[in-house]
């Protein structure tokens with residue numbers, strides 16, 4: 093629209109607001125119209141002058157993000173490969189390579205298949221993995237989760253082999269019993285089926301120590317038993333490993349319906365009941381804040397929030413409460429599957445949503461993202 097058309101348009105609008113006029117008369121021909129146009133012209137010129145000289149210019153934002161590079165500068169932090177941790181499922185069947193149907197494109201690997209797969213990712217710049225062990229062999233599960241720290245079990249074998257084959261890869265190990273117990277709960281149970289916190293913490297801290305001794309760089313207890321961060325830290329100190337082992341706490345791990353695909357992958361569906369007595373209720377922001385403060389006090393080196401996108405306020409709380417600690421966010425299996433499902437249904441583009449969801453997580457305050465999109469991000473970040 094040219095400037096004169098704009099002025100004419102403004103004049104028409106003003107006339108309409110003033111009520112019905114002699115509409116058949118040509119616009120520029122009346123004294124009224126001339127005065128409207130001159131007011132509009134003077135308004136435009138005054139506005140321009142006030143912007144350029146002394147007026148309030150805070151309304152002028154577009155220039156700052158016109159260019160794609162300038163748009164990227166608007167983010168406080170941007171995703172890099174070193175922020176990514178890739179969660180992987182390692183089975184005790186050495187040649188296993190099973191697609192997990194509910195977790196698009198993700199496999200459960202035996203070590204013979206996992207190492208070549210990992211080699212490709214390390215070449216592309218993968219810096220860190222989170223290992224989840226999955227005992228598939230019959231009879232591997234019992235009430236104490238004995239297989240969790242079996243020296244020949246999937247996690248300890250994987251740590252040793254990865255250290256040997258990929259010395260620069262940072263190994264995080266999920267520490268829990270639910271994949272290894274026959275009841276599928278995250279600890280040792282009392283006769284009435286409730287968690288025995290004391291026994292569970294003793295056992296879980298032993299498992300963490302076994303992983304650190306095998307060479308894990310980071311142990312990450314996900315069981316949500318009270319006091320396990322302190323117990324693990326004390327044992328790491330006693331064993332002389334506290335100085336070389338990162339303790340990442342799943343401090344704010346919420347119960348909910350986003351873990352279904354993970355439980356399919358890890359075979360960790362509880363045989364009775366659920367985990368609501370130890371995982372946080374979705375509305376429990378205050379409880380999450382207390383758990384974060386507690387775990388920082390007990391010696392956590394990194395605070396994790398899980399799931400991620402539904403709990404951005406908690407990530408932000410974690411950053412505020414633990415402002416001197418890195419905050420990690422776990423974009424869990426259900427979030428990943430939802431993004432895939434949305435893309436498949438044509439709601440949005442997969443890559444665009446993968447980035448947008450991650451940008452939200454970083455904006456909330458995380459600097460570490462545990463995500464099944466890690467392999468794709470290694471490619472996407474190169475382009």
Ligand SMILES: [Zn+2]
Pocket residue numbers: 268269270271277278314315
């Ligand atoms: Zn568990």
